[in-house]
Every structure is written in structure tokens, then in C-alpha cells.
Amino acid sequence: MTKRHRYYYDSSRRLNPLFAELRELVRYRELLQLLIVNSIKTRYKRSALGVFWTMLNPLLYMTVMVIVFNHLFRFQVANYPVYLLTGLIAWNFFSQTTSQAMNNLIWGSTLIKKIYLPRSIFAVAATGNGIINLLLACIPLSVIMIFTHQPIYMTWWFVPVSLLILSAISLGVALIVSMIAVFFTDILDLYQILLQALFYLTPIMYPEEILPAWAHKYLILNPVYDVVKVFRGPIYSGQLPSFQALCYAFFAAFFILLFGWWFFTRKADQIVYRI
Amino acid sequence: MSTMISLENVTVSYQHAVEHVASFKEYIIRKLKNKMKYEYFHALNNVSLDVSEGEVLGLIGRNGAGKSTLLKVIAKVLKPTQGKLRLHGRVFPLLELGAGFDPELTGRENVYLNSAILGFKKADINKRFDRIVEFAGLEEFIDAPVRNYSTGMVSRLGFSIATDVQPEILIIDEVLSVGDSEFQKKSESRIQTFCHSGTTILLVSHDLDSVKKICHRVALLEHGQIKAVGNTDVILDQYKST
Secondary structure, three states, X not given: OOOOOOOOEEHXXXXXXXXXXXXXXXXXXXXXXXXXXXXXXXXXXXXOOOHHHHHHHHHHXXXXXXXXXXXXXXXXXXXXXXXXXXXXXXXXXXXXXXXXXXXXXXXXXXXXXXXXXOOOHHHHHHHHHHHHHHHHHHHHHHHHHHHOOOOOOHHHHHHXXXXXXXXXXXXXXXXXXXXXXXXXOOHHHHHHHHHHHHHHHOOOOOOHHHOOHHXXXXXXXXXXXXXXXXXXXXXXXXXXXXXXXXXXXHHHXXXXXXXXXXXXXXXXXXXXXXX | OOEEEEEEEEEEEEEEEOOOOOOXXXXXXXXXXXXXXXEEEEEEEEEEEEEEOOOEEEEEEOOOOOHHHHHHHHXXXXXXXXXXXXXOOOEEEEOOOOOOXXXXXXXXXXXXXXXXXXXOOHHHHHHHHHHHHHHHOOHHHOOOEHHHOOHHXXXXXXXXHHHOOOOOEEEEEOOOOOOOHHHHHHHHHHHHHHHHOOOEEEEEOOOHHHHHHHOOEEEEEEOOEEEEEXXXXXXXXXXXXX
């Protein structure tokens, strides 16, 4: 038998799992692409409203919030609908990506027990999915912006950078929580409660200024607010984040992603032992 | 004949909690009270084995002897705790019914999904797509969602995808034949062809007749160790007499 590409594998000559996982992910990029496309397909097949649902969902939510809070915050926040919607889009990206990563990995763990796959593929697919949903959500955002005469700032160019930071943080958290979810299924409910708490602790539907002075100090400890601000600023107020804020956001995102990746790859071989 | 698979002193052991702790709250409480009890379990204990190219090796033994663990090590699903595994070819496991299928997607979409899970390239599948569907006999249903398929249809498609190209190393865990009797004949003859044309096959089965029929050599496992390995008839007799 002649084989042009002779395959060779030696279990003792494995790269550091930090890099090995990355290399495998690149090798399975076609599967990654399929997982992203498929989950969008199944999602829209199942609901009659299809792709419009993704756009309608934040809009409906926003309408309710605007009715309730617009009056309350009218002096502090200039264009409340846009303020709220930009915050919501960034938040939804974070909460959906991390939650979906947990469900993906639980679904995938039955597969991982039978065939080799890079285990991080499920969290990365969830992040890819989140990016697509975020881009779709920018359509209703644009409609609202036109409706409310929100100026379109030049700073929009910065949005892809914000998205990068947002993705890094979300993927990092997704890796951590999805790995925990494989071992303890009750974390799914616990995480929803945590998300709820974090949502109210983050200035998404209220302006930062209403927080008491002592709370401002602690706001810096909430990395989610950081990315919300980095995403909201260029769209809502035409302001680029200060160099210091940007460095902090980059550093936080990088650290969380790195920690998540380290934690995940360290535990990944143990998934198989879980029934 | 060159070696395809080589296991050198492979041990797989894992720590597991004596009582199953599935909840995070319980885990934290037990950790705080220092009440986590672990025990070590050797699923495989110092196993060495070489499999040559084109060889059909059967693995037999009682439940819990370590047969499936051994297959998982070779499929790279489990990492050996100690020892090493060397492979000189790509491994294809015959997946059990429905693993890797998404019921919400059509048969067509699932062919691509399953192929990607097995590590095939999309461009490759485009060329082989019709042949896969034809072998499974699912031409009429390929654009229907898989949730409407019968279990037989799903396993036919799964078999057809995994075996369309002759694999270098094929791993079969109990699923030697799938589907109705007609498809069983087809799938068996395909495996037979592989047996005679250079595929290295590892077969785990409790069905000793099929082991006798296709295996060149048999390894008997007991308590995570290889108790005996050699000529099919000899080992089978030894196994039956215990």
C-alpha cells in the first residue's frame, strides 16, 4: 500500500495542551464553521418569525424598558433608547454566548466520549454564533438610531475593536463555565441567577451617574461593564475610550481569555470520565 | 508487516468520588467539610500490545474488563495516565446509533456534520456525497429532517459515512452490522472487504461467532490487563472454558 501522507501520532510527544488545543482547533475549522451555521439554521427553522426574532427580541425588550425608565432618566441620559439598546446588545452577546457554550458542551460531551474532537470547539462555536447574532442586532439598532435622530459618529470604525474585546471576554468566561457545567449540571441554574445579578450591577439600563460614589470604585472590578462601555461609547456618544480605559479593557479581556483557556485545556481530558 | 498501533505499558487510572457528586452546591459543602472521598480505579493496567497493518484483532472479556477503555485510548478519546500510544494511521471509530447527528437538520446537512466530526474535508464529501447516500439507500429522504428517520435509517447513514473511504484503522465497538437484514449483508460484506484489503481493524464484541469469523488474532482482557493474546481459536477456547 502506498500512502502519500503517512499519519503519525505519539501520545507521549504531545505539545503543551495550551498550544495543542489551538492547533487542533485550526485543524477542525470546517467542523467549527458547520457548528456555527447549523445552530443558526436550527434556531431559525424552529421559530416562525425566523431571523426576525433575533432583531425583534431586543426591540421588544427595549420598548418595555423605555416605557418604564425613559421618564426616570430623562435628565441624565440624552437618547435613552439608543443608550439602552447599545448596552443590551453588548450584554446579550455576553450572556447568550456563555449560556450557549454550556449547553453546547453538554451536548457535545456525549460525542467527546466516543470520538476525538478538540473540546474547545463548542465554546468557540458559541462565540461565533454570538458575533452573528450581534451583527443582526445592529440592524434594529440602526433603525432606532434613524428614528431618534441619533447622529452617526465617525467613531463607528472602532466597533470591530470593541467586538474583539467583547468576544475575548465572553469566550474566556464561556470556557470556564461550560467546563464547570459538564461536571455539575446544577451550575446551569446557578449561572442564570448570577447573570441576573450581574445584569443589574452593570449600568446597562441605568446611567452610571445614579450609582452612589462608593460604588464607582467597585465598578472597575466588573469587566462586563468595561466591554459594555467600550462598545457603547463609539456608537452612543461618539467618544473613543481613553487610552487608559482601552488598555484596561484589553488587559482584562486578555487575562480572562488566557485564564479560561488554561483552565479549560487543563480539565479537558477529564470530560470523558464524567457519565 | 509494519506496526500500525503500538501500546507501551499503557495504564489508565482515574480518581473518582466514592459517592457520585453531581451538584455544585454539594461539592462545595463536601469540600468545606473535607468529606470528599476518592478512590483510584485502574481501567487499564500496564497494557502492551502491537497491532500490524492489515490485522483484524478481536478484544474479548467480561463487562468491565477494559475493552472499551482500550478502544477509547486508541481512538484518542482517553489519554493514557502512564505509558504511551503510537499510531501510524488515522483512526475511524464506527459511532453508535445517532451519535453526531443533529435531529433538527436534514439528512444532507447531517452527512456534512458527521463527516466533519470524523475529520473529512468538505470538498472531499462533495465528491463522495451521492455514493454515501446511495449506499445507505436514502436517496428519497436525504432532504428530510433526521428526526423523521427511523433508528435503522440513522445507523445506515452513519455506517455509510464512516466507511465510504477505506479507513486505515477502523474501530468497531459492538456495531458490526446495522439496519435491516439486507443492509446487514451489505455492511458485513464491506467490512469483509476491508479485512482483506489492508485495513487494520479492532473489534470489541460479545458475539464470539463473529469474532471467530473475522478476527486474525484475539486478545483476552481481564481486570484491565491482557491475560492472553494469540490465535483466535485458542484464545476463544480459553475464554469459554473459564
